[in-house]
Amino acid sequence: MRGEESDHCADGAFELGRLTENERSWLMFLRLVSEGRDPPPRLWDVQLLQRVLRRHGKSHFLRWHWS
Amino acid sequence: VKRKVMTMAKKPYEDSRLAKFLEKRVLELRPRKTQAEIAEQAGFVNPNMIAMLKSGATKLPLDRVPSLAVALECDPRLLFNLALEQLGGDTTVRAIEEIFGVVVTRNEVAWIQEIRDASGHTDPSLTSRGRAAIRGVFGK
Numbered sequence: 001m002r003g004e005e006s007d008h009c010a011d012g013a014f015e016l017g018r019l020t021e022n023e024r025s026w027l028m029f030l031r032l033v034s035e036g037r038d039p040p041p042r043l044w045d046v047q048l049l050q051r052v053l054r055r056h057g058k059s060h061f062l063r064w065h066w067s
Numbered sequence: 068v069k070r071k072v073m074t075m076a077k078k079p080y081e082d083s084r085l086a087k088f089l090e091k092r093v094l095e096l097r098p099r100k101t102q103a104e105i106a107e108q109a110g111f112v113n114p115n116m117i118a119m120l121k122s123g124a125t126k127l128p129l130d131r132v133p134s135l136a137v138a139l140e141c142d143p144r145l146l147f148n149l150a151l152e153q154l155g156g157d158t159t160v161r162a163i164e165e166i167f168g169v170v171v172t173r174n175e176v177a178w179i180q181e182i183r184d185a186s187g188h189t190d191p192s193l194t195s196r197g198r199a200a201i202r203g204v205f206g207k
Binding site: 035 | 190
């Protein structure tokens with residue numbers, strides 16, 4: 001159990017770095033809509049995010065698509 | 068009349084997100100463990116503690132978050148955030164965020180990483196389209 005706990009501490013803030021104000025807004029909205037269920041993103045969710053955010057990350061997408 | 072008023076009195080934490088989360092989680096775990104077993108696994112002496120937390124009669128002490136998270140098989144940071152909310156609203160949460168940053172669960176880390184990847188790390192603002200997408204994910 002001890003190992004499991006330290007594993008929890010190892011990610012989170014350290015993995016993400018500081019959240020931007022925009023990311024904080026996404027997170028708070030996610031919490032609000034999911035009603036504290038803390039769901040993981042599924043494949044379908046990721047695909048939806050990609051469609052919605054494509055304009056923001058066009059160059060990244062093209063890099064990914066053509067690599 | 069006095070007795071009636073007392074029995075109908077609102078429990079101090081009954082509207083908290085923690086009470087609602089616990090009610091749902093206990094139901095989900097019911098095929099595998101009882102409320103009393105969850106209480107015992109979390110180290111509560113009183114086997115009725117889960118019922119009290121569910122009804123909002125009492126708040127979850129922060130030092131019980133790790134063991135209760137193990138018993139509920141959930142992310143301790145989710146439970147920590149919910150317990151923080153019970154402590155006294157926005158200022159406590161704000162103070163902790165100011166010192167440590169936003170406490171995010173493992174699944175929330177995954178969401179933020181997906182948002183970063185999908186946007187090509189352009190730090191997208193939450194637009195109405197983004198809101199609609201998130202609502203769509205949760206059928207809202």
